Amino acid sequence: MDTLAIVILNYNGKPFLEKFLPDVVANADGHPVYVADSASRDDSVTFLRATFPAVRVIELPQNEGYAGGYNRALDLIRTTYGGATYYVLLNSDIEVTANWIQPILTLLETNPNVVACQPKIRSYQERQLFEHAGAAGGFLDWLGYVFCRGRVFATFETDHGQYDDNRPVFWATGACLFVRADVFHQLGGFDADFFAHMEEIDWCWRAQRLGYEVWTCGQSTVYHVGGGTLHKSNPHKTYLNYRNSLFMLYKNWPANVWLWPKVLLRLTLDGLSSILFLKAGQWRDIVAILRAHFAFYGRLPALHRQRKALQQTQRTEVILYPRSLVWQYFGEGKKTFEEVIK
Incomplete structure (x- = not known):
């Protein structure tokens, strides 16, 4: 070996x-x-x-x-x-x-x-x-x-x-x-x-x-180099990032959280993020976000089974960063890692 x-x-x-x-x-x-x-x-x-x-x-x-x-x-x-x-x-x-x-x-x-x-x-x-x-x-x-x-x-x-x-x-x-x-x-x-x-x-x-x-x-x-296979400007990359983020969160969020309020808040923030694409005239990326959300809904039964299976094997709780990065970056103007975690 x-x-x-x-x-x-x-x-x-x-x-x-x-x-x-x-x-x-x-x-x-x-x-x-x-x-x-x-x-x-x-x-x-x-x-x-x-x-x-x-x-x-x-x-x-x-x-x-x-x-x-x-x-x-x-x-x-x-x-x-x-x-x-x-x-x-x-x-x-x-x-x-x-x-x-x-x-x-x-x-x-x-x-x-x-x-x-x-x-x-x-x-x-x-x-x-x-x-x-x-x-x-x-x-x-x-x-x-x-x-x-x-x-x-x-x-x-x-x-x-x-x-x-x-x-x-x-x-x-x-x-x-x-x-x-x-x-x-x-x-x-x-x-x-x-x-x-x-x-x-x-x-x-x-x-x-x-x-x-x-x-x-x-x-x-x-x-x-970055974007070697799929460039960041490609709407399919937008689709995969938004969809997979929802997949990951639903599977892995702790069992003791209010799951659906957090899911709905995240979906809302995803929708608001489309304003940035709208300002840039990137209509295909907005469509990609909508497609990602519908893919998430269609995958929910399988994601729920994965979530239950992961909860049965879990040994320790994993702590996420407890504040909102979106608010700190766009609301408070904290742009670097040290500013965020301080």
Whole structure:
């Protein structure tokens, strides 16, 4: 069994593989690199086999998104390739740096209760700024709005070493996610119904409900292009983010909360957020929000069954950030992580 497997999920991403895979291979520290291809329509697989013979290529039969694709790929690594103690789930549009692996691997090996960890994620284009997808570790407010050390909504901080520590967080980003393999499979992997976006937050929440911890490691840094498969301006991304957030909240909100008042408040705030899209003339995003809400309603019976099952296995309560991030950011003008948590 390998200690660590670096796994890149690819879908029509040959340009990113050409640009970033050489550095991944050069800085793999002897750990195997896998590319799991989700039935790409470009010539990614031909390119990989011709150019990177040392990379282990897994050809998946169809595109099942980030969630289903990684579930299938990691299960194949476990059953066919001998498995690994840890996985690194690495986006194809990530630029790694020298010594990006060892600090996190050391953290995981010396803290057996930590089951997921991320490095600092900085912007590939504006290299001193933290990047949207995870920054220096993520949190979740009581209504399910995500924020990060280094990024709150559309405000991105400059990295000047303020988050170079190692510490627990609520969620670690799927852009560069180190996970303990046995616990990943113990939890059944990602929720494949999410397809893409927020599945890693849902997984981190479920892991913490079993008493495990999620951390961020400030001694490791990578750079992320962002939007490599689905650009942030794409309405389908809006749909997935709004829909999956509702899926995650309904499943995981504590049993002792007033569930439906919180759901209705969140649905109302989602509706109000469409004003921002209206001002920008992004009508398709408004339609995407409506579609997301109706998808949530249609999924309620299955979500309710998942909620009950998770409550039966839960070992510990998970505490969300107790204030409203929306109010602090838009009402009080608190734009940075330190201002918010103060």
